[in-house]
Amino acid sequence: MRFLTLLLFAISCVATVTADDYELQYPLGLKPMRIPKGNELTEAKIKLGKQLFFDPRLSRDDTVSCSSCHEPSKGWSNGDDFATGVRGQRTGRSAPTIINAGYSYFQFWDGRALMLEGQALGPIQSSVEMDLTLEECVAKLNKIEGYRKQFQDVFGTDVTSPGIARAIASFERTILSGNAPYDKFKAGDKSALSDAAERGRKLFFGKANCSACHAGPNFSDFAFHNIGVGMDNDPPDVGRFNETDMLGDRGSFKTATLREIDRTAPYMHDGSLGTLEDVVDFYNKGGIANPQLDEELFPLKLTVAQKADLITFLKEGLSSEDYPDFKPPALPK
Numbered sequence: 001m002r003f004l005t006l007l008l009f010a011i012s013c014v015a016t017v018t019a020d021d022y023e024l025q026y027p028l029g030l031k032p033m034r035i036p037k038g039n040e041l042t043e044a045k046i047k048l049g050k051q052l053f054f055d056p057r058l059s060r061d062d063t064v065s066c067s068s069c070h071e072p073s074k075g076w077s078n079g080d081d082f083a084t085g086v087r088g089q090r091t092g093r094s095a096p097t098i099i100n101a102g103y104s105y106f107q108f109w110d111g112r113a114l115m116l117e118g119q120a121l122g123p124i125q126s127s128v129e130m131d132l133t134l135e136e137c138v139a140k141l142n143k144i145e146g147y148r149k150q151f152q153d154v155f156g157t158d159v160t161s162p163g164i165a166r167a168i169a170s171f172e173r174t175i176l177s178g179n180a181p182y183d184k185f186k187a188g189d190k191s192a193l194s195d196a197a198e199r200g201r202k203l204f205f206g207k208a209n210c211s212a213c214h215a216g217p218n219f220s221d222f223a224f225h226n227i228g229v230g231m232d233n234d235p236p237d238v239g240r241f242n243e244t245d246m247l248g249d250r251g252s253f254k255t256a257t258l259r260e261i262d263r264t265a266p267y268m269h270d271g272s273l274g275t276l277e278d279v280v281d282f283y284n285k286g287g288i289a290n291p292q293l294d295e296e297l298f299p300l301k302l303t304v305a306q307k308a309d310l311i312t313f314l315k316e317g318l319s320s321e322d323y324p325d326f327k328p329p330a331l332p333k
Contacts, residue, residue: 022046027178027322028187030217033102036115039166041173047329048150049171052164054328057144058137059130061086066123066168069095072326075263076175081271085129092237094271097264099324100257102173104222109253109269110240111224116169121161134161146332175324177259178217182317193317200313203302208283208310212296219258219318226251227297228288229268237270250292260323262315276314280307 022041026032035041052058056065069083070076076097078084083095093109101107107119123129124137132140141147141159148158155163182201184192193201204210215221224240231251240249253269267273273282284307287297302310 024174024176027176027183027320029178029180029183030100030176033173035173036117036169039117039170041170042154044150045154045167045170046174047171048147048154049167049169050326050329051147051150051331052168053171055331057140057331058124058132058164059086060132060136064130066120067328069123069129070098072324075099075260075265076324077264079265081266083129085123085126086131089128091126091128093269094266096254096256096269097260098172098175099177099259099264100218101175102169103218104220104254106222106254110243111254112243116172117165120165120168120172124164137161137164144332150332175326177320177322177324179322180259180318180320182313185317194312196309196312197316198313199306200309200311201317203306203310204313207306208300208302209296210283210310213255213294214258220255222255224249224252224254225294225296226253226290226292227283228290228293229253229272229282230270231288231290231292239269248292251290252292252294258314258318260319262319263323276311277307280310 022043022045024033024041053066053070056062056068058065064084064086069078071078076099078095081094082090082092084090096109102116105115107113107116108122113119113122121134124132125134138159138161141164151157151159151163154167157163181192181197185198185201204214211219213221213223213225226239226249228251230237236251238250240252240254241247243249256264256267261267261276265274265276267276267279273279280302283297284300284302286299287293
């Protein structure tokens, strides 16, 4: 019931993209995004969100920003198995990339937040990440004249926690990746993929069965699946089950996008697989057996050559020359 309520709420509060003075430019292969009502995109709001995203003053000791775990140079993740917060604390789960995250209704590996607005304030309040209450964060930012002025210009108020969420979410919606060789191939340029990548593409959508979950323009169904990762630990991380209390969700985690996958190692919700070779070997053996293992998981029996072709498709076919490599902005004083 909780899952259904969240789903209906998510659907009810989105609308076809309508921008105020900013229009997202969608790269080849991506469809128009949906934007929540009341948080239409504006240039000023996106600028403010970018500053907040890169500002470590949103953490208790001024050492951790959103970009600490979502670095542009590391695939908008952090290149480590776990996300790390203030005082060197580790969260127990990897930092998912935010590339194309604006297309997903459910956020975090377990889907506990709705859309980017619902996700943005979570790490600020987490004692192992940024370790501030929302009241403390708002009071801290209201002492910064530059932020007070920008919030007045954008929202007509001093700094507020809803404003922080809306601004960060607006910036994150601009982190887009498309126009990869696969997109060009699909658009008719049959020379866009090398012979090996083309063989890998056929495996991806065929024998390897990757597209059963990694579907659509973002190569993710944004649903939750148990592939067995970590289920042999004692105790295991039960993922989505903690949110729904439904046995079928035990050990399930959200399907990650494969866009820019070559940049986002290590892989899986616990960062336990260091390379794409490790990932393909994991799927080739059929995951890790457990009572809730997804029915799409089974031994693939790929040859060495087939595994190499599949990896070539993932690395070459889904990496864009227009990678969104944003640089940190000047911060308000």
